[in-house]
Amino acid sequence: MAVPIAILQLGKGTVGTPLIGQIAAQSGVIRERLGIELRYVAIAGRIEVVYRPAGIELSEWPRQLEARKTTSVVDLIDQIARDVAHPKILVDATDAEGMVALHARAMASGFHVVTCNKKPLAGPLADFQRLRAQSRAARRHYLHEVTVGAGLPVIGTLRDLVDSGDQIISIEGCFSGTLNFLCAGLDRERPFSEILTEARDRGYTEPDPREDLSGQDVARKALILAREAGLAVEPQAVALSPFCEVGRDGDVGSFLAAAEEMDGGFARRWREAAGRKARLRYVATVDQGCGAGLREVPADGPMGCLRGAENVFSFSTARYADSPLVVSGPGAGPEVTAAGAFGDILRVARAVACEERGE
Amino acid sequence: MAVPIAILQLGKGTVGTPLIGQIAAQSGVIRERLGIELRYVAIAGRIEVVYRPAGIELSEWPRQLEARKTTSVVDLIDQIARDVAHPKILVDATDAEGMVALHARAMASGFHVVTCNKKPLAGPLADFQRLRAQSRAARRHYLHEVTVGAGLPVIGTLRDLVDSGDQIISIEGCFSGTLNFLCAGLDRERPFSEILTEARDRGYTEPDPREDLSGQDVARKALILAREAGLAVEPQAVALSPFCEVGRDGDVGSFLAAAEEMDGGFARRWREAAGRKARLRYVATVDQGCGAGLREVPADGPMGCLRGAENVFSFSTARYADSPLVVSGPGAGPEVTAAGAFGDILRVARAVACEERGE
Numbered sequence: 215m216a217v218p219i220a221i222l223q224l225g226k227g228t229v230g231t232p233l234i235g236q237i238a239a240q241s242g243v244i245r246e247r248l249g250i251e252l253r254y255v256a257i258a259g260r261i262e263v264v265y266r267p268a269g270i271e272l273s274e275w276p277r278q279l280e281a282r283k284t285t286s287v288v289d290l291i292d293q294i295a296r297d298v299a300h301p302k303i304l305v306d307a308t309d310a311e312g313m314v315a316l317h318a319r320a321m322a323s324g325f326h327v328v329t330c331n332k333k334p335l336a337g338p339l340a341d342f343q344r345l346r347a348q349s350r351a352a353r354r355h356y357l358h359e360v361t362v363g364a365g366l367p368v369i370g371t372l373r374d375l376v377d378s379g380d381q382i383i384s385i386e387g388c389f390s391g392t393l394n395f396l397c398a399g400l401d402r403e404r405p406f407s408e409i410l411t412e413a414r415d416r417g418y419t420e421p422d423p424r425e426d427l428s429g430q431d432v433a434r435k436a437l438i439l440a441r442e443a444g445l446a447v448e449p450q451a452v453a454l455s456p457f458c459e460v461g462r463d464g465d466v467g468s469f470l471a472a473a474e475e476m477d478g479g480f481a482r483r484w485r486e487a488a489g490r491k492a493r494l495r496y497v498a499t500v501d502q503g504c505g506a507g508l509r510e511v512p513a514d515g516p517m518g519c520l521r522g523a524e525n526v527f528s529f530s531t532a533r534y535a536d537s538p539l540v541v542s543g544p545g546a547g548p549e550v551t552a553a554g555a556f557g558d559i560l561r562v563a564r565a566v567a568c569e570e571r572g573e
Numbered sequence: 574m575a576v577p578i579a580i581l582q583l584g585k586g587t588v589g590t591p592l593i594g595q596i597a598a599q600s601g602v603i604r605e606r607l608g609i610e611l612r613y614v615a616i617a618g619r620i621e622v623v624y625r626p627a628g629i630e631l632s633e634w635p636r637q638l639e640a641r642k643t644t645s646v647v648d649l650i651d652q653i654a655r656d657v658a659h660p661k662i663l664v665d666a667t668d669a670e671g672m673v674a675l676h677a678r679a680m681a682s683g684f685h686v687v688t689c690n691k692k693p694l695a696g697p698l699a700d701f702q703r704l705r706a707q708s709r710a711a712r713r714h715y716l717h718e719v720t721v722g723a724g725l726p727v728i729g730t731l732r733d734l735v736d737s738g739d740q741i742i743s744i745e746g747c748f749s750g751t752l753n754f755l756c757a758g759l760d761r762e763r764p765f766s767e768i769l770t771e772a773r774d775r776g777y778t779e780p781d782p783r784e785d786l787s788g789q790d791v792a793r794k795a796l797i798l799a800r801e802a803g804l805a806v807e808p809q810a811v812a813l814s815p816f817c818e819v820g821r822d823g824d825v826g827s828f829l830a831a832a833e834e835m836d837g838g839f840a841r842r843w844r845e846a847a848g849r850k851a852r853l854r855y856v857a858t859v860d861q862g863c864g865a866g867l868r869e870v871p872a873d874g875p876m877g878c879l880r881g882a883e884n885v886f887s888f889s890t891a892r893y894a895d896s897p898l899v900v901s902g903p904g905a906g907p908e909v910t911a912a913g914a915f916g917d918i919l920r921v922a923r924a925v926a927c928e929e930r931g932e
Contacts, residue, residue, distance in 0.1 A: 240738035249709065326927065350608065354926050366898060367726045367733070374726070374916035377606065379599035450791050515930065516901075519878050524896060531847075537883060537903035539725060549892045557733035563923030568685065568712050 218253040218269075219563055220298045222325070224287060224346070226259045227361075229330050233552035236557070248567040250558065256290055258282065265290065277460040285376030287316060295323040296369075299564050303559060306331045314341045321345075323355040330551060332361035335441070336434035338446050339414040342441050346528040354495060357558035362389065362435045362547040363525050364404040365554035371541060372442050372529065381532035384442045384501040387516075390436045391523035391546045392418045392426045393457055393496040398521045401493055406480040407473035414470070418523050420531075422466050425511075427457045432498050432506045440504040446496060453505030457496055516540050575610040577628075578922055579657045581684070583646060584666030585618045588689050592666060594890035594909035596633040596918070603919075609927040611918065614657060616647055617641065624649065625657040632635045646675060654682040660925050664919060665690045671887075673700045680704075681714040687931035688918040689910060691720035694800070697722055698807050701800050715923070716917035719749065722884050722904040723793045724913035730799050730900060731888065736767070740891035741802045742861040746875075748794045750905045751777045752816055752855040755879045760852055766832040766838040777905075781825050786816045791857050791865045799863040812864030816855055842867075852877040873900050 221237075223230055237252050245251050253269040262279035264270055270278065293301060304320040306313060306329040314334045317327050327349075329335075335342055335358060349356035359369045375382065388394045395418055397407030413419050419426045433452045440447045458476060460469065487510050488496045495517045498506040511517040517536075520526050525545030527539040544550055580596075596611050604610050611630040621638035622916075623629055627635065649675075653661060663679040664905050665672060665688040694717060695700055704805055708715035718728045734741065747753045754777055758768035762911045768874030772778050778785050792811045799806045816834060819828065846853045846869050854876045857865040870876040875897075879885050887897040903909055 543898035
């Protein structure tokens with residue numbers, strides 16, 4: 215008999231929908247291999263919800279959605295906690311603000327939490343510490359591999375280093391696929407405005423690319439890594455230099471039209487770096503503090519070699535002192551992000567599969 | 574109250590001793606952070622053993638060793654299974670042959686197994702399948718991160734990819750730090766015999782470097798990855814071309830003395846590759862089958878960029894199709910290997926820490 219794990223998923227958009235698809239496709243294998251049945255009991259969007267305490271038929275879920283009026287997410291958590299006795303996971307596949315209290319309440323109600331949403335972890339330090347403390351007190355997993363580097367094994371690797379007593383000297387790398395796409399294009403002497411437009415057309419940037427260029431997303435990832443490494447850092451303490459100075463006035467169209475004015479400046483900076491056999495990358499660093507900015511790096515190092523919309527994370531530690539442990543690859547995209555969340559769900563499933571059952 | 578996890582460790586050598594040291598140093602943090610007490614109950618070498626069902630005082634363990642005459646490891650497993658009710662882990666930090674039955678028996682007796690010893694996984698396919706089946710049937714973790722790439726996150730990454738339903742297209746890389754040290758030295762136009770001697774002096778090679786040059790160790794790692802990826806491969810099916818042809822006649826000294834005769838041949842091959850803007854690397858590949866051999870790779874790719882005694886693993890999958898997920902760094906050494914085994918122990922500890930306790 216397979217042991218059921220109930221899943222309540224918030225968010226059915228870019229990441230949530232492929233995650234449901236991946237779990238539906240793989241549920242038979244998980245049952246056979248781990249003796250675990252991953253059973254969606256609720257899927258909630260902003261205005262619609264489906265709740266079936268005995269399990270949702272995944273081939274039909276979009277047709278079963280109903281207007282959410284009556285059911286707040288808190289009510290849903292309480293209801294599932296009452297209705298479902300076996301292990302439970304809350305998956306946060308939204309990018310909503312203000313989810314800290316909800317995550318904490320879910321753990322208090324017996325849910326493990328897998329979050330793709332990085333906002334609860336990148337806000338005030340007190341929120342991060344509250345989630346950590348609640349996870350320990352309630353003995354629930356609080357997993358968020360996807361919040362840095364999508365499906366790449368970054369958070370899990372860092373957690374193993376820290377928990378096994380290694381000393382983190384620094385974590386350094388390129389944490390934004392979007393910004394690295396721009397850097398790699400500038401390496402090939404293409405005009406900045408042209409690469410920026412291509413990146414937007416490919417869906418690599420936010421609808422307003424100024425959000426990417428501000429470096430805020432990189433700062434959030436650096437902050438999460440710093441906190442995982444044990445540093446007590448507030449968001450305003452991240453030393454952030456934006457990729458380039460962009461005003462907030464005017465709409466996206468007029469910003470893109472004016473981007474050509476920056477082409478000359480970027481071309482010159484890249485030429486100067488090339489003259490020193492270096493490359494420019496948008497580098498984030500976590501050591502005593504944390505920060506991010508455009509920096510010259512050796513052309514033949516792990517950052518200089520990075521091409522396209524990829525990420526790289528280099529961990530220098532007491533044990534990896536002479537040469538770092540390096541993870542690189544695509545750090546964004548719906549399928550790999552969903553797969554990263556699936557990996558966290560599997561960590562819970564493997565734990566449940568091996569529970570000591572009163573032997 | 575911290576939940577105890579009992580550890581029985583086989584092997585107190587190159588990896589076993591630093592592992593005990595790391596766990597001793599970190600046990601307070603693990604207790605505080607996970608609510609788990611990692612408690613060594615037995616440490617067994619080939620001829621000596623210490624067994625304390627209530628827990629060994631780790632600052633004193635070498636002084637407590639006694640001759641092992643009476644206690645076979647099987648007896649020890651049975652005795653611990655009788656004496657210790659809480660969760661238990663068998664750590665195999667030996668490189669002994671013939672451990673398959675012992676690992677299986679330990680799982681049947683309630684132990685999770687963490688093995689640094691790759692031999693049980695790289696023998697006949699039936700042995701590998703037996704260990705897998707026993708792990709499922711007994712619902713015990715069977716973890717072996719360290720068997721490929723030491724502390725680098727290789728096996729765990731592959732397992733997440735496979736379990737989440739990704740399709741492995743290929744795994745490719747340099748799996749031997751020793752052989753890569755030779756390749757990187759040849760890149761810098763140093764004579765083969767000189768680099769080989771340096772590698773041996775630094776302790777990078779086996780006492781008889783012909784064992785490294787045969788490629789057998791790389792073949793074993795490729796085999797383990799292939800099996801983790803779901804391929805049913807027997808050891809003799811690995812297509813292995815040695816780093817160079819070495820006879821087995823004569824002692825190590827006369828082999829090293831004669832290695833100079835190979836300097837010219839290696840220098841020529843490397844010059845020819847450089848002329849094609851390529852580098853030579855000892856590349857292992859897992860796709861439909863698995864194999865290893867010296868191959869030309871692009872100088873600016875992840876393998877061509879690899880320097881010194883490092884490893885690199887590139888995973889190309891359905892989801893990582895355009896560019897691979899890549900893990901690289903030092904893939905050998907006592908401290909990082911011990912840390913990798915510690916990571917596996919932590920996976921068990923985190924699972925136990927979050928067990929559903931009759932809520």
